[in-house]
Amino acid sequence: MDNTNISELVERLGSDDEALRKMAVFKLQGSIADPSFADIFIVEGGLQKLCYLTLHASGNTLAYSLTSFARLLEVDKGWEFVDEELVERIVELIVTHPLVNILRGAMSILVSIVSHPCADGRGSQHGLFGFRALKPAIAIYPQFLEMLVTRLSSADHALCANALQLINSLMRDSITHDSDLEWPRFVHKLQDLGVIRAVYTLMQGSALQDHAHPLIEFQFLTKILLRKWRDVALDIEKPEHRRALKGIHVASNTVKGEGDVSDDTKGSRRHSPEKWRRLGFSTESPVSDFHEMGFLGMMDLSDYVRSHQDEFQKMLLEQSAKLEEERCPIARASLAVTSILYEHFEVDKSDIEDSKSYLVLESRSNLDKLFKPLLLHWTRLHVAGLHAFFRLWKATGAQVEDFGKIVELVRILIESVVGGAPRTKDVQDVEEELADFEYNRLRELQMELLELTYEDVWGQHLQQVRDELNHESLQFVKEQRIRCLLQGAWFPNEQSHKSEGGPSSKNPPTSYKYVQLSHNRRYLHFGDFDSIGPGLPELDVLPEKIDLSIVSSVVSNVSASPDDSSMSTVKTAPHHSTSTKIVIHGYTPSAASEPSNYAKNPSHARSASKATQKESVLLTLRPQTHSIASEWLDGLLMLLNQQPITSETNKLINLISNYGLKIRLLNIRFDDAAFTGEAPKVPSREGLDDDYYYDILGGS
Known part of the structure; x- marks a missing residue:
């Protein structure tokens, strides 16, 4: 817009025709934010006419005038016309006027006044900047702050944002420039008027984007308040x-009582x-x-x-x-x-x-x-x-x-x-x-955080500890599973469960097989019996045995862990079978082989048989429970120096390993442990020599 147009615009601002004034100030609000335009506008005498309209106009003319004056202040011009009359007029509008478009402009003007630096040349002379510029007008209209907080629940998002922006400006100026007694009173007054509840509702609302900037500033100011209160040292002299x-x-x-004497009681000995x-x-x-x-x-x-x-x-x-x-x-x-x-x-x-x-x-x-x-x-x-x-x-x-x-x-x-x-x-x-x-859930979270903390600080060392504990747990569980084999177990015979060419029978077994690992862990002894006797058979009465050195693989339909597919020596059958089955495969020596030679060098005989004979079934076991199946399947595998595959065994290994890690991290002392009832007694060493052990698993 050139100089002629600006002159014409300024002339129309002072026209007696309301329609011309309204149109002129409407155009002005779109251009006044340009500093070069604002300079020419002021030189042409437009600022005086704009201030007059701000003080005396009504309706849309007033709304456009307020917006124009607010934008002029935003480019740091027009401050010489900010006086008590103008401030009082703006405060009055905010308290009494219902129109949203007028309230927006009025609040924007006050935001600029309150936020304006106090040390600015002319401003410091009048002192009409900051919160103190509003105090005389607020004394006339004491409901100002209450109305301001009420506007935070307005359906108009822009008005709501402007109101919060003005509250932020008042709070920031009060915190910065008021005395240690004044700013807490002002903040408490705002809180009593419900500003916290109103802002909390806005933060949880769906129009977050429209209120983002003033909401963020309010959140900043809340932190500043907390910080200021924290920084105030307690002083009983105050x-x-x-x-x-x-x-x-x-x-x-x-x-x-109990020696407690109030210090407020006169004549008392002492508090x-x-x-x-x-x-x-x-x-x-x-x-x-x-x-x-x-x-x-x-x-x-x-x-x-x-x-x-x-x-x-x-x-x-x-x-x-x-x-x-x-x-x-x-x-x-x-x-x-x-x-x-x-x-x-x-x-x-x-x-x-x-x-x-x-x-x-x-x-x-x-x-x-x-x-x-x-x-x-x-x-x-x-x-x-x-x-x-x-x-x-x-x-x-x-x-x-x-x-x-x-x-x-x-x-x-x-x-x-x-x-x-x-x-x-x-x-x-x-x-x-x-x-x-729940407390137990909280303890689990604590352990997870503790592990993550140590993982960050001791990542490499912690992994080494995990590996060591996992190896120790694996050896521990291996020994437990092998001991199950050493203890022996009864299994129903396969013929009792399956008729020729037909499905599995539900009739009770008619004969049983007893299987037990030899004490030297080299042979698997077994024998068939018509029924389960009252006691366990001795090894020397079991007529048959398998040399474990000739066992080639163990096949089972027992469910395995998800990551077991990489084990080539373990074959897992489909789950369509109606009963659990463990099949031990191996290579038997050929008829031409001399038994004495086999006894002297079974590994040589086995290697020779592999070249001349296929794998054959050595023994079939039918565990009646999943637990027994897990013990015997993984026991046989671990006895053959292979990895366990059942989820039950792997869970046990992980459980022991994790507890070992937690104990090391926490460095738990005996008296730190939480027991239900009385704490267990520590076993006495009296009468013990070096050859003893604790049966931790209770013989399982």
Whole structure:
């Protein structure tokens, strides 16, 4: 637009014709954001006329004027016309005017005024910048903040975003420039008006993209507030700090007795030597406990005591009946939960880092990962976390020396429940999940995290430990499976289960086969019997035996693990068979072979037979249970130095290996173990020499 057009536009802004003024200011709002255009507009005298319309126009003319003036301030021009009259007019519009298009422009102007740097030349002379510029007008219209918070629930997304942007500006300026007494009052006033609830609803809403920028800033400001409160050291010389600390003691409803004498009672000998330790502080100087969390820790503890006073008093009475080392330190627990939440939400993370995260996530349309609505319900999460602490303390029978362990369990619980909660999950559901989370499941999570932690730090060494433990477990289970073979077992004969050319019979077996491994583990002895006798047959009465050196393979329809297909020596039959079967194959010496030569050199005889004779069935076993099938199949395979294949055996190996790893990681002491009932007694070594062992598996 050239100079003539700008001059014409400025002339029409002062026209007596409402239609001409409306059209002129409508065109102006589309061009005024250009700094070069704005300079010419001001030189032509347009700024005075625009300010007049802002103060006196109505309807759409007013809406266009407000938008134009807001955009002029955004390019840092027109500040000389920002005065008390203008600010009061804008505040009045926000409080009294119902039209959305007027409210948007009005709020944008206030955002620029509140956010404008105080040290800017002319601005510093008038002092009409920052939150203080609005205070005279707010005194005239005290409902301003309430109306502002109400706009956060507007159906118009742009108005809603503008309102939140203005609230953010007021909060940031108050935190930055107000005294240590003023900004907390302002923040508490906003909270009392329902700003937390309104913003929480927006964060969980479906129009997240429309409100993204002001919501992110509000989340930043919430962290700044938490950080400021944390950085305020507790000082009993300050009246508000002294009142807060005294309020906690008064709420405890200290019962006189057991040497407890209130220090408020005049003429008393002295106050209780456990006045503060009774409430869960480390010493009788509670200030030292707030060193890490500052006044933020005091606020959280005070909020809990105030909102759950009956529970607090009941808890203290219950703890007083216990031994000193068994009492749950309530105050320290509260401060620990505050610290856990502070770390979980990364409160110390800078705005710049979060802004970079937003730029990355916005491009991926993945804002859900950045927004943390639960951060806004800090107090409720603190109470829920504290209740979880009490529950875990009771469930584990913890003592004072176990305090750190319970803190770690609560940390894992909050990371799992709060950290795993999606953006739209309601805070009440999170509270319920924290209350219902099972201790055993929490311990499993702790072990998984512990393994991952050690994996990161000791990756190579940890893998070496795993390999060693897996080898030890394999040897252990191998010995157990072979001992099953040494013990011997009864098997129904195959002829009893299958008729010629027909399906399997359901009739009871008519004869049995007893099989047992020899003590030297070289021969498999067996014999047929009409029935199962009262005792186990001796090896010397079993008429037949198989030299294991001639066994070539073991075939079975017992289910194997998913990764067993790579084992070429194991053949797994289809599962259409109606009964479990283990078939032992091998090479028998030819008729021409001399028995004496075979006895002297069975390996030579076996190699010779392979060249002249095919594989044949040496023995067929029909285990009646899956457990026996697993023991004998894997026992035979492991006896032949092959890998086990059944899921039951592999689960046992993994179980032993994993427990060994966990014990090494935790470095568990005997007195750390959790037993139901009395702890088992340690076996005595009295009367024992070096030749002894413990039958761990009970002869299975």
